[in-house]
Amino acid sequence: MLYIHHTTCISPQPRLVGGEEASALAGGEGRGTAAGPVNGVYKVVEPGYPGIPPNTLRRMSKAVRLGVGAAMPLIRQERIDGILIGTGNGGMEESVKFLRQIVDYSEGMLAPGNFVQGIPNAIASQIGLSGHLRGYNSTYIHRGLGFEHALIDASMLISEHPGTHYLVGGVDEVSGYHYRIELADGWYKTTVTPGLSLYDYDSPGSIAGEGAALFLVSGESADAVAAIKGIETFHSTDQHIVATRLRAFLARHLPAGSQPGQQLSGSPALYLSGENGDNRALPFYSACAAVLDPAVPVVRYKHLCGEYPTASAFAVWLALQLAPPQPLPQHILFYNNHKLTQHSFILLERFR
Amino acid sequence: MASRVFVTGMGVISAIGDSLAANRKALVRKESGIGYSGPANSRYVGVIPFGSVTFSNAELMEHTGIYDAGVSRTTLLAAHAFRQAIQDAGLLLSEATSGGAASGCTTLLTATDTALIGATTVGGMCLTDELYRDTNGGAQGSGYLASYDGASVQQYLQNRYGLSGLVTTINTACSSSANAIQYGGRLIRNGLVRRAIVGGVDSLAKYTINGFNALQILAPAACKPFDEHRQGLNLGEGAGFLVLEREEDLAGKKVYAELRGSCNVNDAYHASSLSPDGEGPFLAMQGALRSAGLDASAIGYINAHGTGTENNDASESQAMIRIFGTPPAFASTKSSTGHTLGASGAIEAIYSILDLFYQEAYPSVNFSTPIPETGLRPLTEFKPMKLEHVLSNSFGFGGNCTSLVFSVAPARLAKVI
Structure with missing residues (x-):
């Protein structure tokens, strides 16, 4: 079993640090307190990065900066035996910068900085370099499922090597070149209306976002904040398949009677939905909601972080900032849909 | 189990x-x-x-x-x-x-x-x-x-x-x-x-x-x-x-080899080059042997990462010497294929498995003079070879080092020993 001990997050919500404020924001009632999109994009509010030397910081791409910045407080907590990072866009901006130089300078002699920083593994490897961490190091780039595949790998490592600790997370940046590609491909709204809730649009596309959410995990239950009980990822264009797989997922990981006083099979206490304002994705979210007991409260979160491939890492982090519910422990279900074809379920048990 | x-x-x-x-x-x-x-x-x-x-x-x-x-x-x-x-x-x-x-x-x-x-x-x-x-x-994207x-x-x-x-x-x-x-x-x-x-x-x-x-x-x-x-x-x-x-x-199937061991580590030295003492490559090979439950002496052949750069070959040589003392037969098939980057780990794993399956060792081409500091000579001629376990190395930018151990399939083991 994978237990979460510590978390960090760099997100567009600098005020979102936990407690009641977080609870209000996550309920979607906090308009006015939650930071909305600026110029049509949810941009992170970057910290001062006190632990990173200025010269090193200057050479980092934004995605690397976010990843290393979020990792710094965690790698001081504990011995780290490995780093597992999911990233969908990581490195894309640097890669395109390099590619454009190739064309603009007709393959002249170029500086390699953007090329090296543009490899998506730069995030995990720079964390390793910053902390002199020589353990396991891997990077999952499968669009909207990279964070989930990093978590699956961490859970395997924990069962293979008892007593080990890993840094796992999702890191993505929104950047100019990549934004244009995604916009042209229909994934972002062409007009963003100030004051309109993300969920009140009835149009295709979402609003771009970014962030880094990292987790310190191990197989030790003592003092853990939460445990990951199940993860499933798959590809489908059929909402009925998504509903069928959710039913089977819940039956497997949350059978009837597994919680005190709970009779209904597969009913979590809370459901975090990755709904993103894209009306094409609604049938998938409706199909999942229909599987759950209507009494299960739904929390949407992409009005806080925007849409990006590893937004589900933000969701897991957010769920652990919400005011502690009663009774504990509590099972929390996450469903995320990326680009209408990639689906992920995560089941988490929160202890405190 | x-x-x-x-x-x-x-x-x-x-x-x-x-x-x-x-x-x-x-x-x-x-x-x-x-x-x-x-x-x-x-x-x-x-x-x-x-x-x-x-x-x-x-x-x-x-x-x-x-x-x-x-x-x-x-x-x-x-x-x-x-x-x-x-x-x-x-x-x-x-x-x-x-x-x-x-x-x-x-x-x-x-x-x-x-x-x-x-x-x-x-x-x-x-x-x-x-x-x-x-x-x-612009509005109109490419396909x-x-x-x-x-x-x-x-x-x-x-x-x-x-x-x-x-x-x-x-x-x-x-x-x-x-x-x-x-x-x-x-x-x-x-x-x-x-x-x-x-x-x-x-x-x-x-x-x-x-x-x-x-x-x-x-x-x-x-x-x-x-x-x-x-x-x-x-x-x-x-x-x-x-x-x-x-x-x-496996019943009724052709079995090429066993994936016996593997290890992924990070060299944590530099964004685009390996440490001179080959710490990452050393830890990857050592970890792969450990996960395979094998002594270094069990390895009969190494498909080296061997890119041909000043940095990689020096670092990998040091690491092989640290693990093996005198390394077993080794070669870089990149001298035949070029460095296929994200494909190289898989292509060279396949060559390593063919080594085991056919009981033969594939050579490096273009080698003539050993690196003075290490004196290591890769295999330069093809030869049939009795092999039980083969190591395949892959090292990348960002210090990402992975070694894999493949072992001869049980059905073919009888023919080897």
């Missing part, structure tokens, strides 16, 4: 051939695929040597039956090797060549407990000019908007072959597909899937040619891994896929 994991199917395409048989034939005959062809849109083609796959995109389309819009050369190469691997393992019976979904997929191939773990570094960024135009903005990233390769294979299980893409630079093999093997050992199709691909592209040129590590002539006078690497292209299955599911 975790299941043991075996290789039951393989497919490969590289500068030295478009099938297992063609690759083996070239390795046996010590034929190099390094030459002066390459992507037509780069000014370096004809100037510096590369390891190109001889097929044009049109020929790859003809061979794979893939004519869909928005498919990159990277995906075509992957599809070629992927189809060979699943046919070899009996997961694909036949395939109609009319685009879209493939026919002949078995229920095992499409089952939810079959995973696909792919790896690539360039992905669709081989589409330099299309990507350039699309990043200029490749969803094809630039690495995941596009696996996404295409998944759709074409109706895969419904876990599908992912790994990018740890030049060790990417060694990590894909390791991840697939561990999914099986952990009981999360029953079989995994694992591998990697990269196409030769203006993008990577200029990246490595900017780093000044492209050799002006054919590369000479482990030679004192090495001048850098030759970029290559290709794809390799392997089918991994549980020991319990």
